Amino acid sequence: QKEVEQNSGPLSVPEGAIASLNCTYSDRGSQSFFWYRQYSGKSPELIMSIYSNGDKEDGRFTAQLNKASQYVSLLIRDSQPSDSATYLCAGWEGNYQLIWGAGTKLIIKP
Amino acid sequence: EAGVAQSPRYKIIEKRQSVAFWCNPISGHATLYWYQQILGQGPKLLIQFQNNGVVDDSQLPKDRFSAERLKGVDSTLKIQPAKLEDSAVYLCASSLSGRNEKLFFGSGTQLSVL
Numbered sequence: 001q002k003e004v005e006q007n008s009g010p011l012s013v014p015e016g017a018i019a020s021l022n023c024t025y026s027d028r029g030s031q032s033f034f035w036y037r038q039y040s041g042k043s044p045e046l047i048m049s050i051y052s053n054g055d056k057e058d059g060r061f062t063a064q065l066n067k068a069s070q071y072v073s074l075l076i077r078d079s080q081p082s083d084s085a086t087y088l089c090a091g092w093e094g095n096y097q098l099i100w101g102a103g104t105k106l107i108i109k110p
Numbered sequence: 111e112a113g114v115a116q117s118p119r120y121k122i123i124e125k126r127q128s129v130a131f132w133c134n135p136i137s138g139h140a141t142l143y144w145y146q147q148i149l150g151q152g153p154k155l156l157i158q159f160q161n162n163g164v165v166d167d168s169q170l171p172k173d174r175f176s177a178e179r180l181k182g183v184d185s186t187l188k189i190q191p192a193k194l195e196d197s198a199v200y201l202c203a204s205s206l207s208g209r210n211e212k213l214f215f216g217s218g219t220q221l222s223v224l
Contacts, residue, residue: 004152008150031210032210032211034212034213041220042217042218043199043201043215043216043217043218044153044201044213044215045215046212046213046214049212051210088152088153090152092209092210096158096165096166096208096209097155097166098155098213100152100153100154101152102150102151102152103150103151103152
């Protein structure tokens with residue numbers, strides 16, 4: 001059973017600090033990973049995608065992928081109250097099945 | 111570019127009744143997904159279509175759930191008869207070809223079974 005695991009949280013971070021979200025996966029063959037943000041009562045919205053080892057930056061967001069250690073992380077710099085949401089990590093198993101984590105609830109405290 | 115369209119937004123039914131959800135993916139997207147999301151959990155894939163063919167329906171409770179994607183465009187998901195445990199958000203998503211790609215989600219349908 002291929003899995004993507006996340007700490008369910010909640011993760012509480014002060015406003016302006018860096019929020020660090022982590023995800024581990026079991027399938028060594030997984031090639032591409034995604035971070036989705038989901039506000040309460042809303043559908044998932046893509047934040048970042050990452051396909052190769054290393055860091056990928058987009059504004060205040062940085063995704064990190066380490067295939068040797070099988071983890072993916074998302075860093076949010078200068079955290080804002082509007083970043084409070086559940087963050088879902090997902091990775092493709094082979095070419096056809098997207099495996100989802102259960103999500104980490106992030107709370108940014110003003 | 112228009113997003114993934116879903117309807118209805120909310121639905122309340124009694125157990126043993128039937129319900130249907132509709133989804134229209136982003137134009138040109140070959141792959142369409144139906145997910146069930148229970149509060150506090152990640153999305154659970156019910157069925158994945160590639161054009162009008164089924165790629166994966168291994169987690170679809172086929173005794174009560176059915177889905178179709180005629181003509182390879184829009185899709186309907188039906189539950190008949192509904193059970194209390196079917197209360198969840200039903201999400202439709204689409205992607206261009208379904209291989210190692212990002213998914214775009216519709217607004218979802220919140221189903222309450224009483």
